[in-house]
Amino acid sequence: MSTSVIVVVGLVILATLILFSSIGRLYRKAGPNEAIIVYGYRAARVITKGGAVIFPVVETYRALTLELMSFDVAPQQDLYTKQGVAVTVEAVAQIKVRSDHESILTAAEQFLSKTPDQKEALIRLVMEGHLRGIIGQLTVEQIVKEPEMVAERMRATCLDDLSKMGLEVVSFTIREVRDKNEYITNMGRPDVARIKRDAEIAAAEAERDTAIRRANALREAAIAKAASDQDRVIAETASLAKQAQAQRDLDIQKAQFTEQSRRQEAQADKAYELQTNVMQQQVVAEQQKILQVEKEAQIKVQEAEIARHENELISTVLKASEIEARRITNIATAEKSRATIQAEGLAAAARVQGEAQAAITRLQGQAEADVIFQKGEAEAKAMNVKAEAYQEWTQAAIVDKLITNMAEVVRAMAEPLSKVDKITIISTGEESGGGMGASRVTGEVTKIAAQVPALLESLTGMKMSDLMGQIKPMEPRSETSSEIKPN
Known part of the structure; x- marks a missing residue:
């Protein structure tokens, strides 16, 4: 590449950079x-x-x-309300230029050559003028109690004038309202007094309702406690009755167990006697067996004696025939004697066994008969004792027993009161005929005692007056006789 071309390219680049810099x-x-x-x-x-x-x-x-402009709207002079009361109002306003191009051009026409202080002074004069007009149309109460209404009126009133300057009110807030004559201070006193009065009345009513509810609760608690005590007394009375019934059943069972034990002891004694007799019969049978053995031994001795005589005959050279005849005779005699002894032993043993079996049967029957007789005799004696006891208890005696134990019944019914640790008595002073304070406790005990005659009447089926008429003086019964002797 030639030098001229490089220079041309460099100049083009430089011109381009200068152009872009100028445009920037x-x-x-x-x-x-x-x-x-x-x-x-x-x-x-x-x-x-x-x-x-x-x-x-x-x-x-x-x-x-x-940007948003914020400044105070606080006229130096007092503003007079509709009532003629002079007040001082301090407010805060936020103003900005509207966003459309026409409003921006209008604001530029009005304020582009002015400083921020000059701009704020012009806007404040407009705002204070409108605020004065609005305050003159309202009362002090409306200004103090409805500041939002004042702000809304202010925005609506200033809208046209500020629009002509390309501005809009973003916010208008009343910061403080005061007066030199303490009108605003005194304005709330009637409401304060009324509120205080209402509060005191409400507190008094609440205390009254609380006292009434407390009294009702205490009364209901006392009623519930009295009902609970009455239920407890009834339950304890029923429990005592069940305990007495259980004790009676226990005594009956003890008596039955005692009778059964005695019966079993008697049966055991009879069984012992029977066993003793059986053992004695077994001893007799063993003795008979011994006698039989002895007799068998005697037979063997006799056989040995015959053998000895036979040997003697042989030794004395008896004739063979004689020896043989004698031997046969002796053998027959021995066989006959042994058979006789065995028959006698067996007969004696059978006789002893039959006598023992008969004795055992007889003793068993006698024992069973004795047991049955003793059981019947014991039952008959028990029935006689019960009959004598029932004959001694006449209706008058039964009535006398009931009335004598009346004090025990009253004591059992009143016994739960002795276990009470503390009694709280609620008395409103309106009771009539029942007494007040501790006398009501005595009255309740008297009522409990007064229920006993009705209980006896329901048990016996007779009126108390009839029961009292049947009571006669009872003489102590002597130990040897069951008759009743007069004093």
């Missing part, structure tokens, strides 16, 4: 919080959210801020 210096960008007003040989135009090339000499530009 002429290009102006608008920030998100501002608008660029371009004016010159053409009509004024607004540039927002972008940029434009500004040709020098023939065009120029100015930046207009779109």
Whole structure:
């Protein structure tokens, strides 16, 4: 590549760089919080959210801020309300330039050459004038109690004037309202007094309701405790009755067990006697066996004696026939004697065994008869004792026994009261006829005692007056006789 070509390329690149640098210096960008007003040989135009090339000499530009402006609206002089009351109102206003190009051009026409202080002073004068007019149409109560209504009126009133300046009210807030005559302070006193009065009335009513509910709760608790005590007394009375019934059943069972034990002892004694007799019979049978053995031994002795005589005959050289005849005779005699002895032993043994079996049978029957007789005799004696006891207890005696034990019944019914650790008596002073305080406890005990005659009447089926009429003086019964002797 030649040198001339390189020079040409370098010059082109340099010219391009110079061109782009010049265009970059002429290009102006608008920030998100501002608008660029371009004016010159053409009509004024607004540039927002972008940029434009500004040709020098023939065009120029100015930046207009779109940021929110906040300032106090506090007139130096007092404002008079509809009631003629002088008040001082301090408010805060937020104003900004509207976003459309026409409003931006209007705001640029009004404020582009003014400083921020001058701009704020112009807007404040407009706002204070409208605020004065609005306050004059309202009462102090409306200004204090309805600040949002005041702010809404303020925005609606200022809308036209600020629109003509390309502005809009973003927010208007009343910060403080005060007066020199303490009108606002005194304005709330009736409400404070009414609220305080209502609060005191509500507190008194609440205390009254609490006291009533507490009294009702205590009364219900006392009623429930009395009912519980009554149920407990009834349950304890029923428990005592069941205990007495259980004790009676236990005594009956003990008596039955005692009678059964005695019966078994008697049977054991009879069985022992029977066993003793059986053993004695067995001893007799063994003795008979011994006698039989002795007799068998005697037979053997006799056989030995016969053998001895036979030998003597042989030794004395008897004749063979005589010896043989004698031997046969002796053998027959011995056989006959042995058979006789065996028959006698067997007969004696059979006789002894039959006598023992008969004795055992007789003793068993006698033992069973004795047991049956003793059982019947014991039952008859028990029935006689019960009959005598029932004959001695006449109706008058039974009534006397019931009335005598009346004190025990009353004591059993009142015994739960002795276990009470603490009694709380609630008295409203309105009881009639029942007494107050500790006398009510005595009255309740008296009522418990008064229920005993009714209990006896329900048990006997007779009125108490009839039962009292049947009581006669009872004399102590002597140990040897069951008759009743008068004093």
